[in-house]
Amino acid sequence: MSKRLQMLISAVDKDSKSLLEQMNIESDAVLVNQFIKTDGDNYEEEFQQNGHTVKVIGRREKGVGLSRNTALENADHEIIQFADDDIVYDQGYAEKILKEFDDHPEADVIMFNVKAQEGRETYWNEDFAKVTWKNYGRYPAYAICARRDKLVSSGVKYSLLFGGGAPYMNGEDSLFLHDCLKSGLSLYRTTVALGHEVSGESTWFNGYTDKFFYDRGVLYHFLYGSFASILGFRYLFNNRKTMCVKKGLFKSYHLLNQGIKHAKTLKKV
Incomplete structure (x- = not known):
């Protein structure tokens, strides 16, 4: 497995070694640990844990997109696996990932099953199939594994505008997969399960x-361009009984359109 699989972990205010034990890591890894609430200076270290090489990058900064990009820039293995610090992995997950990529050379990126905590489920793959423009938006980062050389050569990176620690709320994973499709990468989903999310409060x-x-x-502006307003209304209308109960559909839609208007002044980073 040497130099084949490398997990890219985004963490905040964690003790590196205890986190790796908690997550049940059985592959090499790059861990980016951002200091937000705790004290500490920037540092880098490398050590062996359970026979695997782990590079830890400690940074006094915030932003999940920045964290994932830093991890990717420091990766050097064939297959990379994005991960969060609240996932516990099943025994044998590493071999499962490598087998899927070996069995499917046509896939540049594969979305695996990871069981989310109850009430936060957005997907569960029930077949192996291509991921297209119709269904790419459901997957969190911790579902995503990729061939590193394909991803790096595509130039796709995580946006610094969205997600925890960024100016705007979640959506960075959808935008990342949007850019993967736009760049011509081949995306697939699989029924193979890797682990589960630990219960906790949402960070956003x-x-x-x-x-x-x-x-x-x-x-929506960055995802859909000129169709943002139309698709935004459809999104709100379909979810009006949960999302728009307090503000009403049209107040919610007005706020969404204000966001679209503002986004036109922004440069994508």
Whole structure:
């Protein structure tokens, strides 16, 4: 398995070695640990844990997109696996990932099953199939594995505008996969399961606030361009009984359109 699989972990204020034990890591890894609430200076270290090489990059900064890009820039293995610090992996996950890529040379990126905590499920793959423009938006980063050389040569990186620690709420994973498709990478989904999410509070969701709808508009501009307003209305209408109960459909839509308008002034980073 040497130099084949490398996990890219984004963490915040964690003790590196205890986190790796908790996650049940059985592959090489790059761990980017951002200091937000704790003290510490920037540092880099490399050590062996359970026979695997781990590079830890400690940074006094915030932003999940920045964290994932830093990890990718420091990766040097054939297959990379994005991960969060609240995932526990099943025994044998590494071999499962490598087998899927070996069995499917046509795949540049594969989305694996990882069981989310109850109430936060966005997907569960029930077949092996190509991921297209119709269904790419459901996958979190911890589902994504890729051939590193294909990903690097495509130039696709995580946006610094969206996600935890960024100016706007979640959506960075959808935008990342959007850019993968746009660059011509071949994306697939698989029924192979790798682990589960540990229960905890969301790092970004604070209810259906003004910011929620505004930020959704910013995201939709980058995802859908001139169709952002139309698809934004469809999104709100389909979810009006949950999302728009307090503000109403048209107030929510107004906020979303304000976000779309603002996004046109932004440069994508």
